[in-house]
Amino acid sequence: MPVWKCGRFQLPLGVKTYVMGILNATPDSFSGDGILRAGEFLSPLERALQMIENGADILDIGGESTRPGAAVVSLEEELQRVIPLVEILARETQIPISVDTTKAEVARQALACGASIINDISAATFDDAMTGVLQGSDCGIVWMHLRGTPQTMGWSTPVSGEGEEKPADLVDEIGVFWRKRIEVARENGIEDKRICLDAGFGFGKSLGENLEILRRGRELRDFDNRNEWPILSGTSRKSTIGKVLGEPAQSERIWGTAATVAVAIQNGADIIRVHDVKEMAQVARVTDAIVRPIVKGRVG
Numbered sequence: 699m700p701v702w703k704c705g706r707f708q709l710p711l712g713v714k715t716y717v718m719g720i721l722n723a724t725p726d727s728f729s730g731d732g733i734l735r736a737g738e739f740l741s742p743l744e745r746a747l748q749m750i751e752n753g754a755d756i757l758d759i760g761g762e763s764t765r766p767g768a769a770v771v772s773l774e775e776e777l778q779r780v781i782p783l784v785e786i787l788a789r790e791t792q793i794p795i796s797v798d799t800t801k802a803e804v805a806r807q808a809l810a811c812g813a814s815i816i817n818d819i820s821a822a823t824f825d826d827a828m829t830g831v832l833q834g835s836d837c838g839i840v841w842m843h844l845r846g847t848p849q850t851m852g853w854s855t856p857v858s859g860e861g862e863e864k865p866a867d868l869v870d871e872i873g874v875f876w877r878k879r880i881e882v883a884r885e886n887g888i889e890d891k892r893i894c895l896d897a898g899f900g901f902g903k904s905l906g907e908n909l910e911i912l913r914r915g916r917e918l919r920d921f922d923n924r925n926e927w928p929i930l931s932g933t934s935r936k937s938t939i940g941k942v943l944g945e946p947a948q949s950e951r952i953w954g955t956a957a958t959v960a961v962a963i964q965n966g967a968d969i970i971r972v973h974d975v976k977e978m979a980q981v982a983r984v985t986d987a988i989v990r991p992i993v994k995g996r997v998g
Contacts, residue, residue, distance in 0.1 A: 702928045702968070703891045704838030705814035707794045709755075711928050713990065715963050715982040718796065718971040719754035720934065721746055723761045723779040724771075742783050743790060750791060753979025757791070758817055758971060759783050759808075760798035776804050781811055788812025794838070802827035809835050819844055819901065821879045833886045840894045840930055841879050843872045845902030868907050869914050872897050873921035880927075894928045894969065899958075900936040908938040912958055915965025931962035932971040934978070956981045964989050 701708040709716060721742065746757055761779035762771040771779075780797060781804075787795050788811060796815035797808040802825045805816045814837055821841035822828040832839055866874075876895050883893055897911045897918055911918070912933070919929055933939065939954035940946055952974050959970050959978050963985040972978040 700926070701891060702838055702894055703836065703889065704794045705809075705836055707814050707838075709794075709838075709928075711968055715967065715986050715990075716755040716969045717753050717975060717979045717982055718756040718758050718930070718969050719746075719749035719752075719975040720971060720973050721749070721757050721759050721783070722763070723759055723783055724763050743786050746787050746791065749975045750793060752976035753983075754793070754975045756794045756796055756815065756969070757787060758796040758798050758815075759787070759813075761804070762799065773801055773803055776801060777807060780804060781807050784808045784811045784813050796838075796840070800824040800828070802831045806831045809837055814838060815840065818842070819896075819898070821875070822882070823879075829882065829886050829888075832883075832888055837892065838894060839883070839888070839892050840896055841876070841883075842896035842901065842930075842932075843875045843898040868903075868910055869917045869921070872911075872918060876921060876927075890926060894930050896930040896932060899931065899933050900938060905938050905941050908933075908936070909942075912961050912965065915962055915967065919966030928968040929966055930969040930971060931959070931967040933958035933962065934970075934972040934974070952977055960985045 700711045702711060749757060759780055761776040784795055784797060794814040795812060796817050797813045798817040799805055800818050800820045805828060816832060816837055817840040818828060819842045880893060899908050899911050919925060934955050935948040935951045939951045943954050945951055956977065959981050962970060963982060970978060970982060
């Protein structure tokens with residue numbers, strides 16, 4: 699059975715969808731759920747334990763918002779936000795701790811404190827030292843496709859003028875990017891079974907392209923005809939859902955998120971990254987019962 703190797707954890711693939719709960723150690727998360735207020739932590743351990751009780755299989759800690767237009771956070775500030783949480787959660791919980799960062803030094807210190815996964819939205823392209831940090835570890839890695847940076851990312855629009863070349867197919871574009879990053883990993887001695895891939899829903903894509911990522915998820919799953927790498931889907935409360943629903947408030951996008959989660963799982967996602975753990979864990983459990991092979995011991 700294939701597994702996603704994440705340090706001391708090995709997560710079997712294909713038997714269930716793993717729920718990654720988002721724990722934002724920021725004052726400005728796009729969803730308004732940052733746990734820093736006036737520079738103080740508000741019960742991060744309590745929130746994490748509640749997520750685990752509600753069905754989180756992985757906790758993903760972020761110390762720098764990646765919402766469009768978010769301000770850049772200094773290395774020192776991100777370390778202050780993230781490392782104390784990693785130390786507490788690695789000690790007090792028994793599930794993989796992921797850190798959402800593009801900074802090599804944050805990754806290095808987080809891994810030293812017990813993190814098992816580094817979730818890098820840039821796929822180690824923002825910080826040249828990141829690959830070396832990952833090379834020296836046995837952690838799990840999430841590498842995502844994006845265009846631009848959180849401060850500049852926009853999207854490409856189709857060119858319709860006669861004789862003008864249209865942009866490359868979106869799935870092909872993402873697949874080419876993934877292949878290049880996998881090759882970089884291999885050149886640096888990083889095992890394939892440590893790598894998880896994310897198509898970057900909401901990161902430099904138009905509304906139509908984001909919906910296309912979900913609609914063509916099976917093609918992304920099969921981008922190399924090998925089905926070797928786990929796929930992460932991160933649609934939770936994203937603006938695409940708000941635009942479809944005509945709902946600007948992130949807190950009102952839970953059931954829209956539920957639809958995207960079900961479709962993502964149907965089309966091959968192995969991990970869903972979500973804010974609303976209890977609700978999305980239920981969606982994942984029912985969708986798994988429909989679309990995944992029967993697992994020995996499961997009862998109806």
